Amino acid sequence: MQLLHTVADLRAALKGESETAFVPTMGNLHTGHIALVQQARRQGRPVVASLFVNPLQFGAGEDFERYPRTLVADCAQLEPAGCDLVFAPDVREMYPEPQTFTVIPPLADELCGAHRPGHFAGVATVVLKLFNMVQPRYAVFGKKDYQQLFLLKGLVRQFNLPITVLEGETVRAEDGLALSSRNGFLSPEERAEAPRLYRLLKQICARLGAGETDFAALEAVAAQELAHHGWEVDYVSIRSRRTLLAPAAGERDWVALAAARLGRTRLIDNLEAGAASVCE
Amino acid sequence: MQLLHTVADLRAALKGESETAFVPTMGNLHTGHIALVQQARRQGRPVVASLFVNPLQFGAGEDFERYPRTLVADCAQLEPAGCDLVFAPDVREMYPEPQTFTVIPPLADELCGAHRPGHFAGVATVVLKLFNMVQPRYAVFGKKDYQQLFLLKGLVRQFNLPITVLEGETVRAEDGLALSSRNGFLSPEERAEAPRLYRLLKQICARLGAGETDFAALEAVAAQELAHHGWEVDYVSIRSRRTLLAPAAGERDWVALAAARLGRTRLIDNLEAGAASVCE
Numbered sequence: 139m140q141l142l143h144t145v146a147d148l149r150a151a152l153k154g155e156s157e158t159a160f161v162p163t164m165g166n167l168h169t170g171h172i173a174l175v176q177q178a179r180r181q182g183r184p185v186v187a188s189l190f191v192n193p194l195q196f197g198a199g200e201d202f203e204r205y206p207r208t209l210v211a212d213c214a215q216l217e218p219a220g221c222d223l224v225f226a227p228d229v230r231e232m233y234p235e236p237q238t239f240t241v242i243p244p245l246a247d248e249l250c251g252a253h254r255p256g257h258f259a260g261v262a263t264v265v266l267k268l269f270n271m272v273q274p275r276y277a278v279f280g281k282k283d284y285q286q287l288f289l290l291k292g293l294v295r296q297f298n299l300p301i302t303v304l305e306g307e308t309v310r311a312e313d314g315l316a317l318s319s320r321n322g323f324l325s326p327e328e329r330a331e332a333p334r335l336y337r338l339l340k341q342i343c344a345r346l347g348a349g350e351t352d353f354a355a356l357e358a359v360a361a362q363e364l365a366h367h368g369w370e371v372d373y374v375s376i377r378s379r380r381t382l383l384a385p386a387a388g389e390r391d392w393v394a395l396a397a398a399r400l401g402r403t404r405l406i407d408n409l410e411a412g413a414a415s416v417c418e
Numbered sequence: 419m420q421l422l423h424t425v426a427d428l429r430a431a432l433k434g435e436s437e438t439a440f441v442p443t444m445g446n447l448h449t450g451h452i453a454l455v456q457q458a459r460r461q462g463r464p465v466v467a468s469l470f471v472n473p474l475q476f477g478a479g480e481d482f483e484r485y486p487r488t489l490v491a492d493c494a495q496l497e498p499a500g501c502d503l504v505f506a507p508d509v510r511e512m513y514p515e516p517q518t519f520t521v522i523p524p525l526a527d528e529l530c531g532a533h534r535p536g537h538f539a540g541v542a543t544v545v546l547k548l549f550n551m552v553q554p555r556y557a558v559f560g561k562k563d564y565q566q567l568f569l570l571k572g573l574v575r576q577f578n579l580p581i582t583v584l585e586g587e588t589v590r591a592e593d594g595l596a597l598s599s600r601n602g603f604l605s606p607e608e609r610a611e612a613p614r615l616y617r618l619l620k621q622i623c624a625r626l627g628a629g630e631t632d633f634a635a636l637e638a639v640a641a642q643e644l645a646h647h648g649w650e651v652d653y654v655s656i657r658s659r660r661t662l663l664a665p666a667a668g669e670r671d672w673v674a675l676a677a678a679r680l681g682r683t684r685l686i687d688n689l690e691a692g693a694a695s696v697c698e
Contacts, residue, residue: 145578238524238572238576239522239523239524239573239576241519243518266577267578270577270578270579292518292519296517296518296547297519298550299550300550
Protein backbone atom coordinates (compact mmCIF):
# COMPACT_ATOMS: atom_id res chain seq x y z
CA MET A 139 0.00 0.00 0.00
CA GLN A 140 1.37 3.39 -1.01
CA LEU A 141 1.04 6.46 1.19
CA LEU A 142 1.19 9.71 -0.77
CA HIS A 143 0.90 13.31 0.36
CA THR A 144 1.00 15.40 -2.81
CA VAL A 145 -1.31 15.79 -5.78
CA ALA A 146 1.64 15.38 -8.16
CA ASP A 147 2.62 12.02 -6.65
CA LEU A 148 -1.00 10.92 -6.64
CA ARG A 149 -1.48 11.76 -10.32
CA ALA A 150 1.77 10.01 -11.23
CA ALA A 151 0.72 6.87 -9.33
CA LEU A 152 -2.73 6.77 -10.94
CA LYS A 153 -1.71 7.71 -14.49
CA GLY A 154 -3.50 5.50 -16.98
CA GLU A 155 -5.82 3.90 -14.42
CA SER A 156 -9.45 3.82 -15.54
CA GLU A 157 -11.13 1.64 -12.90
CA THR A 158 -10.05 3.37 -9.72
CA ALA A 159 -12.42 2.97 -6.77
CA PHE A 160 -12.25 5.84 -4.29
CA VAL A 161 -13.27 6.25 -0.65
CA PRO A 162 -12.90 9.84 0.60
CA THR A 163 -12.69 10.08 4.38
CA MET A 164 -11.64 12.46 7.14
CA GLY A 165 -9.64 9.66 8.77
CA ASN A 166 -10.01 8.33 12.34
CA LEU A 167 -11.37 5.25 10.64
CA HIS A 168 -13.75 2.72 12.12
CA THR A 169 -15.41 -0.46 10.87
CA GLY A 170 -17.91 1.59 8.85
CA HIS A 171 -15.13 3.14 6.77
CA ILE A 172 -13.43 -0.21 6.33
CA ALA A 173 -16.68 -1.66 4.98
CA LEU A 174 -16.67 1.14 2.37
CA VAL A 175 -13.11 0.21 1.40
CA GLN A 176 -14.08 -3.45 1.06
CA GLN A 177 -17.08 -2.39 -1.06
CA ALA A 178 -14.76 -0.28 -3.24
CA ARG A 179 -12.47 -3.29 -3.70
CA ARG A 180 -15.36 -5.35 -5.06
CA GLN A 181 -15.90 -2.66 -7.73
CA GLY A 182 -12.58 -1.53 -9.10
CA ARG A 183 -8.83 -1.31 -8.75
CA PRO A 184 -6.76 0.34 -7.54
CA VAL A 185 -8.59 1.21 -4.35
CA VAL A 186 -7.74 4.72 -3.16
CA ALA A 187 -8.70 6.16 0.24
CA SER A 188 -8.13 9.79 1.13
CA LEU A 189 -7.59 11.03 4.67
CA PHE A 190 -8.19 14.75 4.98
CA VAL A 191 -9.89 16.76 7.69
CA ASN A 192 -11.35 19.49 5.52
CA PRO A 193 -11.42 22.89 7.25
CA LEU A 194 -13.92 24.22 4.69
CA GLN A 195 -16.73 22.03 6.00
CA PHE A 196 -16.33 22.98 9.67
CA GLY A 197 -18.05 26.08 10.95
CA ALA A 198 -16.86 28.47 13.64
CA GLY A 199 -17.11 26.78 17.03
CA GLU A 200 -17.27 23.30 15.52
CA ASP A 201 -14.78 20.53 16.27
CA PHE A 202 -12.21 21.04 13.48
CA GLU A 203 -9.36 21.45 15.93
CA ARG A 204 -10.23 18.47 18.13
CA TYR A 205 -11.22 16.17 15.23
CA PRO A 206 -8.82 13.23 15.69
CA ARG A 207 -5.87 12.84 13.28
CA THR A 208 -4.80 9.19 13.42
CA LEU A 209 -2.77 8.54 10.26
CA VAL A 210 -0.75 5.55 11.45
CA ALA A 211 -3.72 3.71 12.94
CA ASP A 212 -5.79 4.49 9.83
CA CYS A 213 -3.15 3.03 7.50
CA ALA A 214 -2.91 -0.08 9.68
CA GLN A 215 -6.63 -0.66 9.09
CA LEU A 216 -6.64 0.26 5.41
CA GLU A 217 -3.91 -2.09 4.23
CA PRO A 218 -5.55 -5.39 5.34
CA ALA A 219 -8.89 -4.11 3.95
CA GLY A 220 -7.39 -4.08 0.47
CA CYS A 221 -6.60 -0.41 0.04
CA ASP A 222 -3.87 0.13 -2.57
CA LEU A 223 -3.15 3.82 -2.09
CA VAL A 224 -3.70 6.27 0.73
CA PHE A 225 -3.76 9.96 -0.15
CA ALA A 226 -3.18 12.13 2.91
CA PRO A 227 -2.56 15.73 1.83
CA ASP A 228 -2.09 18.56 4.28
CA VAL A 229 -4.22 21.70 4.21
CA ARG A 230 -1.64 23.60 2.18
CA GLU A 231 -1.58 20.89 -0.49
CA MET A 232 -5.38 20.92 -0.77
CA TYR A 233 -5.66 24.70 -0.60
CA PRO A 234 -2.42 26.23 -1.89
CA GLU A 235 -4.34 29.45 -2.43
CA PRO A 236 -7.50 30.70 -0.71
CA GLN A 237 -10.41 28.70 -2.13
CA THR A 238 -12.43 31.49 -3.73
CA PHE A 239 -14.33 29.13 -6.03
CA THR A 240 -17.08 27.30 -4.20
CA VAL A 241 -19.71 24.78 -5.17
CA ILE A 242 -23.12 25.74 -3.84
CA PRO A 243 -25.29 22.64 -3.56
CA PRO A 244 -29.06 22.58 -3.29
CA LEU A 245 -30.67 21.86 0.09
CA ALA A 246 -27.66 23.53 1.67
CA ASP A 247 -29.90 25.14 4.30
CA GLU A 248 -31.98 22.02 4.99
CA LEU A 249 -31.53 19.45 7.79
CA CYS A 250 -27.85 19.49 8.83
CA GLY A 251 -27.28 22.46 6.55
CA ALA A 252 -29.66 24.54 8.66
CA HIS A 253 -27.47 23.93 11.69
CA ARG A 254 -24.08 23.98 9.98
CA PRO A 255 -23.94 27.05 7.70
CA GLY A 256 -21.53 26.48 4.83
CA HIS A 257 -20.99 22.83 5.71
CA PHE A 258 -22.32 21.30 2.50
CA ALA A 259 -20.67 23.89 0.28
CA GLY A 260 -17.42 22.88 1.98
CA VAL A 261 -18.16 19.18 1.44
CA ALA A 262 -19.13 19.64 -2.21
CA THR A 263 -16.06 21.78 -2.90
CA VAL A 264 -13.53 19.40 -1.36
CA VAL A 265 -15.11 16.32 -2.89
CA LEU A 266 -15.07 17.93 -6.34
CA LYS A 267 -11.37 18.71 -5.84
CA LEU A 268 -10.63 15.17 -4.66
CA PHE A 269 -12.56 13.71 -7.59
CA ASN A 270 -10.48 15.76 -10.00
CA MET A 271 -7.27 14.66 -8.30
CA VAL A 272 -8.10 10.96 -8.16
CA GLN A 273 -10.34 10.76 -11.28
CA PRO A 274 -12.02 7.59 -10.01
CA ARG A 275 -14.44 5.38 -11.91
CA TYR A 276 -16.26 4.58 -8.63
CA ALA A 277 -16.68 6.50 -5.39
CA VAL A 278 -18.16 5.07 -2.21
CA PHE A 279 -19.98 7.10 0.46
CA GLY A 280 -21.81 5.84 3.53
CA LYS A 281 -25.54 6.19 4.02
CA LYS A 282 -24.99 7.36 7.58
CA ASP A 283 -24.26 10.80 6.13
CA TYR A 284 -27.49 10.61 4.18
CA GLN A 285 -27.79 14.22 3.13
CA GLN A 286 -24.14 14.27 2.09
CA LEU A 287 -24.65 11.13 0.00
CA PHE A 288 -27.78 12.60 -1.57
CA LEU A 289 -25.92 15.80 -2.45
CA LEU A 290 -22.85 14.08 -3.84
CA LYS A 291 -24.98 11.91 -6.13
CA GLY A 292 -26.48 15.17 -7.41
CA LEU A 293 -23.03 16.75 -7.78
CA VAL A 294 -21.83 13.86 -9.94
CA ARG A 295 -24.99 13.94 -12.05
CA GLN A 296 -25.28 17.69 -12.52
CA PHE A 297 -21.59 18.30 -13.18
CA ASN A 298 -21.44 15.26 -15.50
CA LEU A 299 -18.61 13.57 -13.68
CA PRO A 300 -17.86 10.13 -15.21
CA ILE A 301 -18.14 8.48 -11.80
CA THR A 302 -20.52 5.90 -10.37
CA VAL A 303 -21.45 6.65 -6.77
CA LEU A 304 -21.90 3.59 -4.57
CA GLU A 305 -23.83 3.72 -1.30
CA GLY A 306 -22.45 2.00 1.78
CA GLU A 307 -24.88 0.70 4.39
CA THR A 308 -24.54 2.16 7.87
CA VAL A 309 -22.52 -0.04 10.20
CA ARG A 310 -23.81 -0.17 13.78
CA ALA A 311 -22.60 -1.26 17.17
CA GLU A 312 -24.48 -4.17 18.74
CA ASP A 313 -26.73 -1.76 20.61
CA GLY A 314 -27.64 -0.02 17.34
CA LEU A 315 -25.50 3.11 17.59
CA ALA A 316 -24.25 4.07 14.14
CA LEU A 317 -20.46 3.97 14.04
CA SER A 318 -18.97 7.44 13.85
CA SER A 319 -15.59 9.00 14.40
CA ARG A 320 -17.30 11.31 16.86
CA ASN A 321 -18.47 8.44 19.10
CA GLY A 322 -15.00 8.53 20.64
CA PHE A 323 -15.86 11.91 22.16
CA LEU A 324 -18.69 10.39 24.26
CA SER A 325 -18.32 9.81 28.00
CA PRO A 326 -19.35 6.32 29.23
CA GLU A 327 -22.72 7.73 30.33
CA GLU A 328 -23.27 9.47 27.00
CA ARG A 329 -22.23 6.32 25.13
CA ALA A 330 -24.88 4.35 27.05
CA GLU A 331 -27.51 6.95 26.18
CA ALA A 332 -26.48 7.36 22.53
CA PRO A 333 -28.36 4.35 21.02
CA ARG A 334 -31.65 6.05 21.86
CA LEU A 335 -31.28 8.02 18.61
CA TYR A 336 -31.49 4.85 16.55
CA ARG A 337 -34.25 3.32 18.70
CA LEU A 338 -36.43 6.37 18.10
CA LEU A 339 -35.79 6.27 14.36
CA LYS A 340 -36.84 2.60 14.39
CA GLN A 341 -40.02 3.55 16.23
CA ILE A 342 -40.81 6.20 13.63
CA CYS A 343 -40.16 3.69 10.90
CA ALA A 344 -42.46 1.13 12.53
CA ARG A 345 -45.26 3.67 12.97
CA LEU A 346 -44.95 4.76 9.34
CA GLY A 347 -45.08 1.10 8.32
CA ALA A 348 -48.24 0.70 10.38
CA GLY A 349 -49.94 3.47 8.43
CA GLU A 350 -49.32 6.52 10.61
CA THR A 351 -49.46 9.65 8.45
CA ASP A 352 -48.97 12.49 10.92
CA PHE A 353 -45.31 13.14 10.26
CA ALA A 354 -45.16 16.23 12.46
CA ALA A 355 -46.46 14.30 15.45
CA LEU A 356 -43.97 11.48 14.95
CA GLU A 357 -41.12 13.98 14.66
CA ALA A 358 -42.25 15.91 17.74
CA VAL A 359 -42.61 12.82 19.93
CA ALA A 360 -39.12 11.63 19.06
CA ALA A 361 -37.59 15.08 19.57
CA GLN A 362 -39.30 15.43 22.97
CA GLU A 363 -38.06 12.00 24.02
CA LEU A 364 -34.52 12.98 23.12
CA ALA A 365 -34.78 16.32 24.91
CA HIS A 366 -36.21 14.56 27.96
CA HIS A 367 -33.07 12.44 28.13
CA GLY A 368 -30.68 15.35 27.93
CA TRP A 369 -30.15 15.68 24.20
CA GLU A 370 -30.08 19.03 22.45
CA VAL A 371 -32.03 18.31 19.29
CA ASP A 372 -31.17 19.90 15.94
CA TYR A 373 -33.92 18.09 14.07
CA VAL A 374 -35.95 14.93 13.67
CA SER A 375 -37.42 14.95 10.20
CA ILE A 376 -39.27 12.60 7.87
CA ARG A 377 -38.36 13.33 4.27
CA SER A 378 -38.82 12.00 0.78
CA ARG A 379 -35.93 9.76 -0.27
CA ARG A 380 -36.35 11.08 -3.81
CA THR A 381 -36.13 14.81 -3.05
CA LEU A 382 -35.01 14.99 0.59
CA LEU A 383 -37.83 17.52 0.98
CA ALA A 384 -41.12 17.05 2.84
CA PRO A 385 -42.81 14.00 1.32
CA ALA A 386 -45.41 14.76 -1.34
CA ALA A 387 -48.93 13.40 -0.92
CA GLY A 388 -48.99 9.70 -1.69
CA GLU A 389 -45.21 9.37 -1.58
CA ARG A 390 -44.10 6.35 0.45
CA ASP A 391 -40.32 6.32 -0.06
CA TRP A 392 -39.43 8.00 3.21
CA VAL A 393 -36.32 8.48 5.25
CA ALA A 394 -36.33 9.57 8.87
CA LEU A 395 -33.31 11.68 9.76
CA ALA A 396 -32.13 13.06 13.07
CA ALA A 397 -29.30 15.13 14.49
CA ALA A 398 -28.83 15.90 18.16
CA ARG A 399 -26.12 16.75 20.64
CA LEU A 400 -25.13 14.76 23.70
CA GLY A 401 -22.92 17.06 25.72
CA ARG A 402 -20.43 18.54 23.25
CA THR A 403 -20.85 15.74 20.73
CA ARG A 404 -23.20 16.00 17.75
CA LEU A 405 -24.56 12.69 16.50
CA ILE A 406 -26.58 12.03 13.35
CA ASP A 407 -28.44 9.00 12.10
CA ASN A 408 -31.18 8.05 9.67
CA LEU A 409 -33.36 5.17 8.63
CA GLU A 410 -35.22 4.52 5.41
CA ALA A 411 -38.89 3.75 5.82
CA GLY A 412 -41.96 2.94 3.77
CA ALA A 413 -41.83 1.29 0.36
CA ALA A 414 -38.87 -0.96 -0.34
CA SER A 415 -37.25 -0.55 3.06
CA VAL A 416 -36.56 -3.16 5.67
CA CYS A 417 -37.37 -0.90 8.62
CA GLU A 418 -34.75 -2.23 10.99
CA MET B 419 -15.19 15.87 -38.77
CA GLN B 420 -17.80 14.31 -36.50
CA LEU B 421 -20.88 16.22 -35.34
CA LEU B 422 -22.32 14.85 -32.09
CA HIS B 423 -25.27 15.98 -30.01
CA THR B 424 -25.29 13.75 -26.92
CA VAL B 425 -22.95 13.30 -23.99
CA ALA B 426 -23.03 9.53 -24.44
CA ASP B 427 -21.87 9.77 -28.07
CA LEU B 428 -19.24 12.31 -27.11
CA ARG B 429 -17.82 10.11 -24.36
CA ALA B 430 -17.79 7.09 -26.69
CA ALA B 431 -15.95 9.04 -29.38
CA LEU B 432 -13.33 10.37 -26.95
CA LYS B 433 -12.81 7.19 -24.91
CA GLY B 434 -9.12 6.63 -24.30
CA GLU B 435 -8.03 10.03 -25.66
CA SER B 436 -5.57 11.80 -23.38
CA GLU B 437 -4.42 14.77 -25.48
CA THR B 438 -7.74 16.30 -26.46
CA ALA B 439 -7.66 20.05 -27.12
CA PHE B 440 -10.98 21.76 -26.49
CA VAL B 441 -12.51 25.07 -27.62
CA PRO B 442 -15.84 25.81 -25.92
CA THR B 443 -17.95 28.34 -27.85
CA MET B 444 -21.50 29.60 -28.12
CA GLY B 445 -21.35 29.22 -31.91
CA ASN B 446 -21.92 31.94 -34.51
CA LEU B 447 -18.21 31.61 -35.15
CA HIS B 448 -15.91 34.26 -36.55
CA THR B 449 -12.19 34.45 -37.32
CA GLY B 450 -11.41 34.86 -33.62
CA HIS B 451 -12.93 31.48 -32.79
CA ILE B 452 -11.21 29.86 -35.74
CA ALA B 453 -7.85 31.16 -34.48
CA LEU B 454 -8.60 29.41 -31.15
CA VAL B 455 -9.30 26.17 -33.00
CA GLN B 456 -6.02 26.50 -34.91
CA GLN B 457 -4.22 27.18 -31.64
CA ALA B 458 -5.86 24.07 -30.14
CA ARG B 459 -4.67 22.01 -33.10
CA ARG B 460 -1.07 23.05 -32.45
CA GLN B 461 -1.42 21.64 -28.91
CA GLY B 462 -3.27 18.36 -28.99
CA ARG B 463 -5.53 15.93 -30.84
CA PRO B 464 -8.34 15.38 -31.30
CA VAL B 465 -9.54 18.96 -31.48
CA VAL B 466 -13.05 19.32 -30.05
CA ALA B 467 -15.21 22.43 -30.36
CA SER B 468 -18.51 22.80 -28.55
CA LEU B 469 -21.39 24.95 -29.78
CA PHE B 470 -23.86 25.73 -27.03
CA VAL B 471 -25.73 28.91 -26.22
CA ASN B 472 -25.87 28.52 -22.46
CA PRO B 473 -29.08 29.91 -20.95
CA LEU B 474 -27.51 29.94 -17.46
CA GLN B 475 -25.14 32.78 -18.35
CA PHE B 476 -27.79 35.10 -19.78
CA GLY B 477 -29.74 37.33 -17.45
CA ALA B 478 -33.34 38.48 -17.74
CA GLY B 479 -33.63 40.97 -20.58
CA GLU B 480 -30.35 39.89 -22.18
CA ASP B 481 -30.02 38.55 -25.71
CA PHE B 482 -30.36 34.78 -25.14
CA GLU B 483 -33.30 34.49 -27.50
CA ARG B 484 -31.81 36.52 -30.33
CA TYR B 485 -28.28 35.13 -29.96
CA PRO B 486 -27.63 33.63 -33.43
CA ARG B 487 -27.69 29.83 -33.85
CA THR B 488 -25.72 29.04 -37.01
CA LEU B 489 -24.78 25.35 -36.78
CA VAL B 490 -24.27 24.65 -40.47
CA ALA B 491 -22.15 27.73 -41.12
CA ASP B 492 -20.15 27.06 -37.95
CA CYS B 493 -19.34 23.49 -39.03
CA ALA B 494 -18.31 24.74 -42.47
CA GLN B 495 -15.70 26.94 -40.77
CA LEU B 496 -14.58 24.40 -38.20
CA GLU B 497 -13.73 21.55 -40.55
CA PRO B 498 -11.10 23.37 -42.65
CA ALA B 499 -9.61 24.82 -39.42
CA GLY B 500 -8.71 21.31 -38.30
CA CYS B 501 -11.52 20.58 -35.88
CA ASP B 502 -12.05 16.83 -35.45
CA LEU B 503 -15.27 16.78 -33.46
CA VAL B 504 -18.10 19.24 -32.94
CA PHE B 505 -20.25 18.81 -29.85
CA ALA B 506 -23.57 20.62 -30.21
CA PRO B 507 -25.93 19.56 -27.42
CA ASP B 508 -29.36 21.05 -26.94
CA VAL B 509 -30.46 22.63 -23.65
CA ARG B 510 -32.16 19.43 -22.50
CA GLU B 511 -28.99 17.42 -23.05
CA MET B 512 -26.92 19.90 -21.06
CA TYR B 513 -29.54 20.37 -18.34
CA PRO B 514 -31.67 17.21 -18.15
CA GLU B 515 -32.72 18.32 -14.67
CA PRO B 516 -32.80 21.82 -13.19
CA GLN B 517 -29.21 22.82 -12.44
CA THR B 518 -29.38 23.23 -8.67
CA PHE B 519 -25.61 22.87 -8.21
CA THR B 520 -23.78 26.06 -9.12
CA VAL B 521 -20.18 27.14 -9.12
CA ILE B 522 -19.76 30.54 -7.50
CA PRO B 523 -16.58 32.17 -8.78
CA PRO B 524 -14.73 35.04 -7.15
CA LEU B 525 -15.03 38.53 -8.66
CA ALA B 526 -18.52 37.56 -9.77
CA ASP B 527 -19.77 41.05 -8.92
CA GLU B 528 -16.82 42.91 -10.48
CA LEU B 529 -16.59 44.46 -13.96
CA CYS B 530 -18.99 42.58 -16.27
CA GLY B 531 -20.30 40.68 -13.26
CA ALA B 532 -21.58 43.93 -11.74
CA HIS B 533 -23.73 44.47 -14.83
CA ARG B 534 -24.67 40.86 -15.52
CA PRO B 535 -25.83 39.28 -12.24
CA GLY B 536 -25.28 35.52 -12.29
CA HIS B 537 -23.39 35.62 -15.58
CA PHE B 538 -20.07 34.26 -14.34
CA ALA B 539 -21.69 31.63 -12.14
CA GLY B 540 -23.46 30.47 -15.31
CA VAL B 541 -20.20 30.48 -17.26
CA ALA B 542 -18.25 28.62 -14.56
CA THR B 543 -21.02 26.04 -14.18
CA VAL B 544 -21.38 25.24 -17.88
CA VAL B 545 -17.63 25.16 -18.48
CA LEU B 546 -17.14 22.76 -15.57
CA LYS B 547 -19.84 20.53 -17.06
CA LEU B 548 -18.27 20.70 -20.52
CA PHE B 549 -14.82 19.96 -19.07
CA ASN B 550 -16.19 16.85 -17.39
CA MET B 551 -17.88 15.73 -20.59
CA VAL B 552 -14.88 16.29 -22.87
CA GLN B 553 -12.10 15.68 -20.30
CA PRO B 554 -9.59 17.64 -22.37
CA ARG B 555 -5.88 17.95 -21.78
CA TYR B 556 -5.94 21.52 -23.17
CA ALA B 557 -8.65 24.17 -23.31
CA VAL B 558 -8.41 27.40 -25.28
CA PHE B 559 -10.19 30.65 -24.37
CA GLY B 560 -9.86 34.05 -25.99
CA LYS B 561 -8.43 37.07 -24.19
CA LYS B 562 -11.25 39.23 -25.49
CA ASP B 563 -13.37 37.81 -22.67
CA TYR B 564 -10.63 38.74 -20.25
CA GLN B 565 -12.54 38.34 -17.00
CA GLN B 566 -13.94 35.01 -18.18
CA LEU B 567 -10.45 33.78 -19.05
CA PHE B 568 -9.14 34.96 -15.68
CA LEU B 569 -11.93 33.14 -13.86
CA LEU B 570 -11.61 29.93 -15.83
CA LYS B 571 -7.88 29.75 -15.13
CA GLY B 572 -8.81 30.02 -11.45
CA LEU B 573 -11.51 27.36 -11.80
CA VAL B 574 -9.04 24.91 -13.29
CA ARG B 575 -6.44 25.66 -10.61
CA GLN B 576 -8.74 25.68 -7.59
CA PHE B 577 -10.76 22.60 -8.59
CA ASN B 578 -7.57 20.76 -9.58
CA LEU B 579 -8.68 19.96 -13.09
CA PRO B 580 -5.91 18.24 -15.06
CA ILE B 581 -6.24 20.77 -17.88
CA THR B 582 -3.85 23.37 -19.28
CA VAL B 583 -5.65 26.59 -20.19
CA LEU B 584 -4.30 28.36 -23.29
CA GLU B 585 -4.96 32.03 -23.97
CA GLY B 586 -5.94 33.14 -27.46
CA GLU B 587 -5.04 36.67 -28.56
CA THR B 588 -7.92 38.91 -29.52
CA VAL B 589 -8.52 39.04 -33.26
CA ARG B 590 -9.50 42.47 -34.61
CA ALA B 591 -10.99 43.95 -37.72
CA GLU B 592 -8.72 46.29 -39.70
CA ASP B 593 -10.17 49.28 -37.88
CA GLY B 594 -9.36 47.70 -34.52
CA LEU B 595 -12.80 46.46 -33.47
CA ALA B 596 -12.46 43.18 -31.60
CA LEU B 597 -14.28 40.42 -33.44
CA SER B 598 -17.42 39.35 -31.63
CA SER B 599 -20.53 37.39 -32.46
CA ARG B 600 -22.47 40.41 -31.29
CA ASN B 601 -20.91 42.73 -33.92
CA GLY B 602 -23.49 41.34 -36.33
CA PHE B 603 -26.19 43.14 -34.35
CA LEU B 604 -24.68 46.56 -35.15
CA SER B 605 -26.27 48.90 -37.68
CA PRO B 606 -23.87 50.37 -40.29
CA GLU B 607 -23.67 53.58 -38.24
CA GLU B 608 -23.01 51.70 -35.02
CA ARG B 609 -20.39 49.54 -36.77
CA ALA B 610 -18.59 52.70 -37.87
CA GLU B 611 -18.65 54.06 -34.32
CA ALA B 612 -17.71 50.77 -32.62
CA PRO B 613 -13.88 50.94 -33.06
CA ARG B 614 -13.81 53.92 -30.69
CA LEU B 615 -13.82 51.46 -27.80
CA TYR B 616 -10.47 50.04 -28.84
CA ARG B 617 -9.01 53.44 -29.72
CA LEU B 618 -9.77 54.69 -26.21
CA LEU B 619 -8.20 51.61 -24.63
CA LYS B 620 -5.09 52.25 -26.72
CA GLN B 621 -5.03 55.84 -25.49
CA ILE B 622 -5.24 54.69 -21.89
CA CYS B 623 -2.48 52.21 -22.53
CA ALA B 624 -0.27 54.89 -24.08
CA ARG B 625 -0.87 57.28 -21.18
CA LEU B 626 -0.03 54.55 -18.66
CA GLY B 627 3.12 53.79 -20.63
CA ALA B 628 4.03 57.48 -20.48
CA GLY B 629 3.88 57.42 -16.69
CA GLU B 630 0.35 58.62 -15.99
CA THR B 631 -0.76 57.31 -12.58
CA ASP B 632 -4.21 58.81 -12.10
CA PHE B 633 -6.24 55.75 -13.07
CA ALA B 634 -9.57 57.30 -12.13
CA ALA B 635 -8.97 60.26 -14.42
CA LEU B 636 -8.00 58.04 -17.34
CA GLU B 637 -11.11 55.91 -16.81
CA ALA B 638 -13.38 58.94 -16.52
CA VAL B 639 -12.06 60.62 -19.67
CA ALA B 640 -12.60 57.48 -21.73
CA ALA B 641 -16.07 56.89 -20.31
CA GLN B 642 -17.07 60.50 -21.03
CA GLU B 643 -15.77 60.23 -24.57
CA LEU B 644 -17.87 57.10 -25.13
CA ALA B 645 -20.97 58.66 -23.59
CA HIS B 646 -20.45 61.77 -25.73
CA HIS B 647 -20.65 59.57 -28.82
CA GLY B 648 -23.84 57.83 -27.82
CA TRP B 649 -22.52 54.86 -25.88
CA GLU B 650 -24.11 53.70 -22.63
CA VAL B 651 -21.07 52.85 -20.56
CA ASP B 652 -21.03 49.94 -18.09
CA TYR B 653 -17.42 50.52 -17.07
CA VAL B 654 -13.95 51.56 -18.11
CA SER B 655 -11.53 50.18 -15.55
CA ILE B 656 -7.80 49.77 -15.10
CA ARG B 657 -7.03 46.64 -13.14
CA SER B 658 -4.17 44.45 -12.03
CA ARG B 659 -3.56 41.58 -14.45
CA ARG B 660 -2.58 39.44 -11.47
CA THR B 661 -5.70 39.95 -9.34
CA LEU B 662 -8.17 41.71 -11.66
CA LEU B 663 -8.70 44.10 -8.73
CA ALA B 664 -7.58 47.72 -8.45
CA PRO B 665 -3.81 47.75 -8.97
CA ALA B 666 -1.75 47.76 -5.80
CA ALA B 667 0.81 50.52 -5.29
CA GLY B 668 3.84 49.88 -7.44
CA GLU B 669 2.11 47.24 -9.56
CA ARG B 670 2.71 47.79 -13.27
CA ASP B 671 1.03 44.73 -14.86
CA TRP B 672 -2.21 46.46 -15.83
CA VAL B 673 -5.11 45.68 -18.04
CA ALA B 674 -7.64 48.28 -19.17
CA LEU B 675 -11.11 46.82 -19.62
CA ALA B 676 -14.29 48.36 -20.93
CA ALA B 677 -17.89 47.41 -21.58
CA ALA B 678 -20.45 49.68 -23.19
CA ARG B 679 -23.64 49.54 -25.20
CA LEU B 680 -24.22 50.90 -28.69
CA GLY B 681 -27.95 50.83 -29.18
CA ARG B 682 -29.07 47.37 -28.04
CA THR B 683 -25.66 45.79 -28.48
CA ARG B 684 -23.22 45.40 -25.63
CA LEU B 685 -19.56 45.37 -26.63
CA ILE B 686 -16.54 44.56 -24.47
CA ASP B 687 -12.83 44.90 -25.06
CA ASN B 688 -9.58 45.11 -23.14
CA LEU B 689 -5.92 45.84 -23.57
CA GLU B 690 -2.95 44.88 -21.45
CA ALA B 691 -0.71 47.75 -20.44
CA GLY B 692 2.42 48.45 -18.47
CA ALA B 693 5.16 45.91 -17.89
CA ALA B 694 5.57 43.21 -20.54
CA SER B 695 2.83 44.48 -22.80
CA VAL B 696 3.07 45.76 -26.34
CA CYS B 697 0.44 48.46 -25.89
CA GLU B 698 -1.13 48.19 -29.31
